[in-house]
Amino acid sequence: xxxxxxxxxxxxxxxxxxxxxxxxxxxxxxxxxxxxxxxxxxxxxxxxxxxxxxxxxxxxxxxxxxxxxxxxxxxxxxxxxxxxxxxxxxxxxxxxxxxxxxxxxxxxxxxxxxxxxxxxxxxxxxxxxxxxxxxxxxxxxxxxxxxxxxxxxxxxxxxxxxxxxxxxxxxxxxxxxxxxxxxxxxxxxxxxxxxxxxxxxxxxxxxxxxxxxxxxxxxxxxxxxxxxxxxxxxxxxxxxxxxxxxxxxxxxxxxxxxxxxxxxxxxxxxxxxxxxxxxxxxxxxxxxxxxxxxxxxxxxxxxxxxxxxxxxxxxxxxxxxxxxxxxxxxxxxxxxxxxxxxxxxxxxxxxxxxxxxxxxxxxxxxxxxxxxxxxxxxxxxxxxxxxxxxxxxxxxxxxxxxxxxxxxxxxxxx
DNA sequence: TCTGGGGTCCTAGGACCC
DNA sequence: TCTGGGGTCCTAGGACCC
Numbered sequence: 233x234x235x236x237x238x239x240x241x242x243x244x245x246x247x248x249x250x251x252x253x254x255x256x257x258x259x260x261x262x263x264x265x266x267x268x269x270x271x272x273x274x275x276x277x278x279x280x281x282x283x284x285x286x287x288x289x290x291x292x293x294x295x296x297x298x299x300x301x302x303x304x305x306x307x308x309x310x311x312x313x314x315x316x317x318x319x320x321x322x323x324x325x326x327x328x329x330x331x332x333x334x335x336x337x338x339x340x341x342x343x344x345x346x347x348x349x350x351x352x353x354x355x356x357x358x359x360x361x362x363x364x365x366x367x368x369x370x371x372x373x374x375x376x377x378x379x380x381x382x383x384x385x386x387x388x389x390x391x392x393x394x395x396x397x398x399x400x401x402x403x404x405x406x407x408x409x410x411x412x413x414x415x416x417x418x419x420x421x422x423x424x425x426x427x428x429x430x431x432x433x434x435x436x437x438x439x440x441x442x443x444x445x446x447x448x449x450x451x452x453x454x455x456x457x458x459x460x461x462x463x464x465x466x467x468x469x470x471x472x473x474x475x476x477x478x479x480x481x482x483x484x485x486x487x488x489x490x491x492x493x494x495x496x497x498x499x500x501x502x503x504x505x506x507x508x509x510x511x512x513x514x515x516x517x518x519x520x521x522x523x524x525x526x527x528x529x530x531x532x533x534x535x536x537x538x539x540x541x542x543x544x545x546x547x548x549x550x551x552x553x554x555x556x557x558x559x560x561x562x563x564x565x566x567x568x569x570x571x572x573x574x575x576x577x578x579x580x581x582x583x584x585x586x587x588x589x590x591x592x593x594x595x596x597x598x599x600x601x602x603x604x605x606x607x608x609x610x611x612x613x614x615x616x617x618x619x620x621x622x623x624x625x626x627x628x629x630x631x632x633x634x635x636x637x638x639x640x641x642x643x644x645x646x
Numbered sequence: 647t648c649t650g651g652g653g654t655c656c657t658a659g660g661a662c663c664c
Numbered sequence: 665t666c667t668g669g670g671g672t673c674c675t676a677g678g679a680c681c682c
Contacts (some may be wrong), residue, residue: 263650270650270682288648304650331682413680444656446680473652480647522649567650627648 233345233368233392234462235337236375237320237352239313240363240383242333243271246312247302249361250635250643258299262287265477265626266303303628309333311636312362319356323348328463336372338462349388363387369397372460373453376410377401377428394456401454404428411450416443428454468575469506474499475569478624481520483564488517489552490619495570496551497615500544503572504602509540509581510572513547515554520566531558532569540581543594544601548615609638 239245243261248254258275262268269285279297281290287301294301313332321327326338342348349366356364367378369391381400382389391397407417409428419442425431432454439447449459474495482488492515503510516532533554541547551570604613633641 265648265650267649284649286649291648306651334682411680415679444679446656467654469653471653475651477650520649626650 233339233342233370234372234375234458235339235345235349235352235366235368236330236372236379237335237337237356237364237366238379239316239333240365241271241273242313242362243302243304243309244273244276245362246305246309247632248273249312251632254300258297259302260294260299261302261304262630263304264628265479266629267477270304301630302632303630305632305634307634307637308632312360315360316356316362316364319359320352322355323352326462326464336375336462338464339368345390345392346388349390353387367391370456371453371458372462373410373450374456377404380404380408397456398429400428401432402427402429406431409450409454411446416447468577469508470575471571471573472499472502472506472508472510472575473569473571474502475567475571476626477567478565479627480624481564481566482624483562485559487619487624488555488559488565488568490617490622491624492551492555492568492570493548493615493617494619494622495568496548497544497618499570499572500542500547500598501602501605503542503575504578504598507578508575509542509578510547511537511540511574511576512572513537513550513554514569514571514573515551515558516569516571517555517558517560517563517565518567518569519563527563529560529563531560533558540576541594542578543598544615545594545597548617552617 244259247259247261256275257273258279258281259273260269260276260281261271263270266287268287269281269283269290272281272283276299279293279299281293281299293299309332316333317327317329317335320335320337324337324339324342326340328336330336337352339345339348345368349368353364353366356362365379365382365387367375367380367382367389369375369378374391374397377400378389378391381391381404391400404427406412406420406425406428409431412420412431420426420431425434432451434451436448436451439451452459476495478491512534514532514534516530518530519526519528521528535550535554537550555568601613605611635641635643
């Protein structure tokens with residue numbers, strides 16, 4: 233048996249933790265650059281605010297319903313997430329942290345699952361203040377179904393018997409299944425398949441033909457055959473990317489250089505934190521696809537590296553070399569992406585005899601950079617090329633303090 | 647004015663090997 | 665005149681996830 237624990241309206245719940253005056257009122261959280269809605273409290277959902285809605289298009293509704301607005305704050309969410317996961321891990325040795333707000337638990341051999349689920353849920357809520365829901369079923373896909381169903385049943389739902397499973401599936405919209413996205417949902421509904429039960433009743437050959445092996449796995453899981461095992465050990469990452477829209481469009485080469493340097497430096501930092509090196513770096517510029525009458529361009533370059541690196545100096549230099557190659561005058565760019573692929577563990581790097589010495593020096597510089605920034609706060613020390621004024625940096629108009637990750641922002645108890 | 651960011655997996659087709 | 669069979673690796677594109 234598997235349990236899926238899922239934090240309710242996670243980002244919104246994180247903000248409420250430190251500003252409880254927003255309990256019981258509509259709350260939304262915006263994506264980077266305050267672009268779209270990425271989290272909504274139940275009250276905000278009830279106001280009809282759609283997931284993914286562009287912020288500028290719903291300003292009137294926000295005013296009308298007096299909705300509280302927050303810029304996204306991933307350091308806060310990451311920290312709260314870790315607390316939730318630590319609590320969940322106390323209940324079984326088999327844990328898969330599936331995303332920032334979801335966790336699969338292996339519960340094979342456990343009894344009284346309903347009661348156990350309630351205990352897990354109450355413990356997490358008590359210890360972290362984050363509301364969660366728990367779905368328990370024989371497969372991961374069914375646990376997902378149980379989880380979603382649980383939100384209408386006091387937060388814990390067990391699907392164990394054939395009857396319970398088929399009852400749940402017959403009311404479950406096919407587009408809400410884990411593994412059915414927009415494309416497949418559209419195709420299925422057009423063919424009259426509207427519920428999970430109807431999908432399960434399709435011949436497996438049809439599923440194989442139209443939805444490949446991925447669809448078949450999902451179909452089998454709906455019949456109670458577990459095909460997607462619990463991943464208790466994370467696979468090594470295959471790629472890593474820093475990509476962020478600017479606060480404004482720009483065609484200015486100097487600004488693009490600053491942004492590219494900054495993103496490459498962030499990427500280097502992420503690689504070092506995970507003790508990985510990259511062997512291939514790509515850089516891509518993108519214009520804003522939503523502006524129909526603006527000239528569009530997406531120039532990119534993929535650069536194989538002489539030897540695997542994760543130091544800031546080499547990655548910035550390589551990224552800037554790439555930028556120079558792809559830069560086209562006369563376009564207004566919205567975003568630059570810096571992507572690392574062909575990742576290998578730091579410990580497995582083969583040194584190239586010609587560049588070993590230089591690389592070592594830059595590795596030392598990067599290590600000092602990391603130590604200082606860890607101690608004094610991110611961005612304290614950075615490369616001059618990353619710029620000072622950073623006119624391109626993202627918009628976060630509704631940003632709250634770093635309640636749990638910055639000494640100066642910790643709340644005072646009187 | 648203003649539309650996110652970071653990932654995974656699978657398949658088909660082409661280049662190449664002996 | 666007739667032109668094989670069995671592989672691997674890589675990439676692009678398309679689907680999906682939160």
